Amino acid sequence: MDSNGGMTTEEKEIADHIVAAWNGFVTLKPTHPNDQVEFGDAIHRLQHLLGMRVLRRDYPDYWLTKTK
Template sequence: MQRNDGLTPEESKIMDNLANAWNMFLKLEQTHPSEQDDFSDGIHKCQQVLMNRILRRDYPKGYPTYRK
């Protein structure tokens, strides 16, 4: 199935793995009141990095790519 979200195939795999990591984490016994929020924040930060890649590809004038 082809996605229509702007991600490359490689990025799509990463995004799917992030979703899988979240789903797997939810199955664990909670050992601290804030761990789910903390884990969710980390997942969202990673997803934001992937979304920024789409912006840089689609709108390079506003969101330039910087290379080392």
């Protein structure tokens, strides 16, 4: 497996931005007890969507791709 985990260069760049967003967010002073949990849930959703691109590309017979 390559160092991009199967992601394109563009997808890897987006993944790096997602990591940077998390790393920046956790340095902020919380304004609500659930701040980090909710932000973490949103980060995981973004990671899921990005990861599904890799699965659809690598396993097109199993993970269907819909196009217009």
